[in-house]
Each structure stands twice: as structure tokens, then as C-alpha cells.
Amino acid sequence: MGSLVAKGKIEARIDSTVTEGLELAKALNNSHELSNILLTPQAEFSASELRKAKEIYQELFSRPSAGTDARSVGAEWAMSVDELEAEIDALTRQKHAYPFVAVLEPLQDQLKAMKAKPANWYITEPAKREDELLDAKEEILDKIKSFMGGVQKDIYDDARETLIAQAANIDYVEPEAGAKLRTALEDPACFKGASIQNLKSDLYDLKNRVELQVIAERKAARAVLEEVEAKITQLDAFQALSQDKQDLIAQRITVQKDGLEPTSLIPTLRDKANRAQSELLPNLLAEIDRMTIRQPDPISPNPIVDPDDPQPTPPPSPTYVNARDIKVSWPKPYLTDDADVADYLEEMKKNLLAEIHAGKKVIV
Numbered sequence: 001m002g003s004l005v006a007k008g009k010i011e012a013r014i015d016s017t018v019t020e021g022l023e024l025a026k027a028l029n030n031s032h033e034l035s036n037i038l039l040t041p042q043a044e045f046s047a048s049e050l051r052k053a054k055e056i057y058q059e060l061f062s063r064p065s066a067g068t069d070a071r072s073v074g075a076e077w078a079m080s081v082d083e084l085e086a087e088i089d090a091l092t093r094q095k096h097a098y099p100f101v102a103v104l105e106p107l108q109d110q111l112k113a114m115k116a117k118p119a120n121w122y123i124t125e126p127a128k129r130e131d132e133l134l135d136a137k138e139e140i141l142d143k144i145k146s147f148m149g150g151v152q153k154d155i156y157d158d159a160r161e162t163l164i165a166q167a168a169n170i171d172y173v174e175p176e177a178g179a180k181l182r183t184a185l186e187d188p189a190c191f192k193g194a195s196i197q198n199l200k201s202d203l204y205d206l207k208n209r210v211e212l213q214v215i216a217e218r219k220a221a222r223a224v225l226e227e228v229e230a231k232i233t234q235l236d237a238f239q240a241l242s243q244d245k246q247d248l249i250a251q252r253i254t255v256q257k258d259g260l261e262p263t264s265l266i267p268t269l270r271d272k273a274n275r276a277q278s279e280l281l282p283n284l285l286a287e288i289d290r291m292t293i294r295q296p297d298p299i300s301p302n303p304i305v306d307p308d309d310p311q312p313t314p315p316p317s318p319t320y321v322n323a324r325d326i327k328v329s330w331p332k333p334y335l336t337d338d339a340d341v342a343d344y345l346e347e348m349k350k351n352l353l354a355e356i357h358a359g360k361k362v363i364v
Helices: 002-006 021-028 047-061 070-092 099-113 121-128 130-148 151-165 167-173 175-186 199-233 243-258 266-292 338-357
Strands: 010-014 037-041 319-322 360-363
Touching (some): 047 070, 047 130, 070 099, 070 130, 121 130, 151 199, 167 175, 167 266, 175 199, 266 360, 338 360
């Protein structure tokens, strides 16, 4: 029996697994295993069938078959199907980063269905789906492998990382360019042709524009902080402070300036500039006011309190309001002539004076 298996005349299976060589010899010498051995006559194949199986094998797996008979060729097929399915599985597991590899799933399903078949099966069955297998291999698998092993993958990675890291900035600089990149990356056929290669110059230009805009926004935010600093340090009240108090005020501005350099998001930089004018400046002015309010004289250990003598109260700290936050009620959407300008300014004057008369100081 063992010699018939060795000559390829019959096929031995134990628990549905093709067994030969030493494992089969052990099973044949074990009386308990004999009942589990299934012997099947090996089918005879023509030379043309065997040649066709080897041709398809070479095209599908990109290497020649070394088998000389149906059993050895079929064994090669079984091993290579397992290897190719595992290779495709490694690719499809990356579809979270490369969505286009999902197009390999139909080929992967075909290969899964071809696994663990008898050796004879591979001599005739793959030929029935030759076109489907080879087209998927040549038009999809080979192109994806070329893509993943070349410069196009580097461009794809760079574009994807740029869209993630610079999403907020791109929306401010050139949202159309960002949308174009996203469309290209989401194209299921982007691994074909030169579509990703052609993105290289567009990607470089977009990254350059974003970088320049970030620099400009950082410079603009710094200019606002320097303007706040100039307004504060020129105040008589600030100059009247002791050096240590001046240093405390200056340090708050310095901290804001230092925070600009590591900031690379345009909306954050703009927010810092807006808050410097709307929050930092009035807060610093209020802080200076608190520092300059004269403290009451020390209380005597045994004060004589006259109930008819009103006790002094410290003056209230001034309240600040930004001029840009004072709304002017105006019926028209724009100003058209001298009369409109005069009326608008008169209305603004009323509102400004109303705030001042209410004890507020208007920041301009």
C-alpha cells in the first residue's frame, strides 16, 4: 500500500488530511489507525491537463512549478495557495490606512475556497476559473504590490498624514485643495496609473502654503501682543508701579508670546490674537488698577470708633469694555454718504459716552 502511495497510484487520507511518507508508515503499522485511513485511487490526467495546471501555476504565483506528476504539482498548488492567501490577508488588514486594498477581498475569498483541497483538484479546477484568477492577479494584486513597494505609497502616506495633521489649517488656507487630496486617496482605483504620483506637486504646494500661512498668523498674533504691551507700558499707572509689580505684568505678556512659537494651528493662533485684545488687555488694566489702589492706613490696636463717623470705603476698580464690543444700532447694512457717516458716528458717540458715564473705561 505504501509503495502505491509513493508511486502516486492511490492517495491516503487520515481524518481528511492527505498523509504520506513516514507519517503514513506509522499509521499503517498501528492497528488502531488503520480504520481511519481512507484510500482513494489517483485519477489519471493527460499531459495537456498537467501542462495547463503548471502554466496557470506559474502565472498566478510568478514562479515555475517543479512538480513532475499530478501529486507533486497538486501539492505545490496547495502550499502556494496558502502562501498567497496569507500574503493578501496581510494587505487587506491594512485597509484602515489604505482603503483601496479592500478590492483584494474577492480574490482572497477565492483563494480561501481553494485551500485544503485534494492534490487532484488543483490539476483541473483552477483551469475553470483561469481568467478570473489571472485577471485579479495581474490587474489588482500585482498593481497593489507595486504601489505598496514604491514611491507612490510614500506620497500616499505623506498626503494622508498631512490631511490628518493639518486638517484645520487646510480648511483656512485652501479647502478645495484638501478636498481634492481626500478624493484622490479615497478612490478605490488610486493604486492604478499615476494618479497618486501626480498629487506630489499639489501636495508640496499645499504644505508650503499652509506653512507660510501659519508663519503669517503667528506673526500677526505676536503683533497684537506687542501692541497690548505698548499700550500697557505707556500708561502712567504702570510706570508708577514698583519694578517687581511691573515685572509681574510684563511676565503675563511674555508667557503669551512664548506660547505662540509651539502653536501651529491657524484657528488657535487667531484665537490667541483675539483673546489678547478682548481678555488679556482688560485683565491687565484691571490688575494695574488693583495694584495702584491705595491701601487703608494700618488699624490701631485700640481704635476709637465714632458711630456717627462714616467709615471710608476703597474706591471701586474701574470696569473695562472693548470699543469693538459696543454695538451701534443702525438700520442700514452699510454707509452710503456723508450724512450716513455723521449719523453713525453720532450714534456711536452716544453709546461710548453711555459706557463712560456708567463708570467704565473704553479700550480702543
